Amino acid sequence: MQKKHYLITGTAGFIGFHLAQRLLQEGHSVVGFDGMTKYYDPRLKERRHAILSEFGTFTPVIGMLEDKAVLDKAASYDKPDVIVHLAAQAGVRYSLENPKAYVDSNLIGTWNMLELAKEHRPEHLLIASTSSIYGSNEKIPFAEIDRADEPMTLYAATKKSGELMAHSYAHLHKIPTTAFRFFTVYGPWGRPDMALFKFVDSILRGQAIDIYGEGKMSRDFTYIDDLIEGIVRLMRVMPGENNRVTNIDTLSQHAPFRVVNIGGGQPVELMKFVETVEQAVGRPALRNMLPMQQGDVPRTYAAPELLEALTEFRPDIPVAVGVQKFVEWYTSYLAEVEIR
Structure with missing residues (x-):
């Protein structure tokens, strides 16, 4: 396998950490860029970077996406063959x-990354998007060719804007670009603000868990290993006419640009998810039933056919398996050192 140089933003984050670790284990070199912001406890981010730093081919760079000079410094260490832009205000x-x-992060920061790609001309630019851009679409499952023009939050609006900016740069500067839309990613080293982390933490402490929407919502959960497999496989599929997929493809008619869901298309009802967490932890949860929060959507549901057509892969790790792995990680490591 040809060794490549990767520039990845967000390597101290949940997904960026796992992607960088996978690529480093395969023998590639990674320059990892992260802002170490205080959106959640930076000590968790520092531990992720410490693990990556055990690889001699990992180079960490700390800075904010809004600071183009620091981004330029990151790209100067190794001319990147592939750029993966995962960092964002989540x-x-x-x-x-x-x-x-x-x-600042999702609009200006993404524009800076696009400028960087224009200057360094990677063979492939990959940009993280989100299932949130589908808003409260009633048509299910959510297919990439469906309209996604009614975001319910500013977060979703900035991620859709990132896709649009990336398309324009792909067209103007002929940069092969893939934007992938994530669906509720979970697993070891996950973010403390995510539901699974909060549920496990509260159950173990004997505290009530907040269940919004009266438990009537559903989510298409994606285990982290499945997500990383999807990203790695998509890296090898540069958008172009030679790999167009008939009627389900989002390959642009004007640019080497494509949008792809990374999700398994197996949504789980929230109350079933809570029961799965209870079984993995080994004790029942105290449940605090609440109305839906502002900005929440009733469901997410990925159409995985385009991903499978391009990569011969679709996420399939069952939620019960993934939740058990998270609980094992949490109880054996995170709970012991009490990082929050």
């Missing part, structure tokens, strides 16, 4: 509290 609900963070 969180649907936090966008109601601090919208400027989303404009």
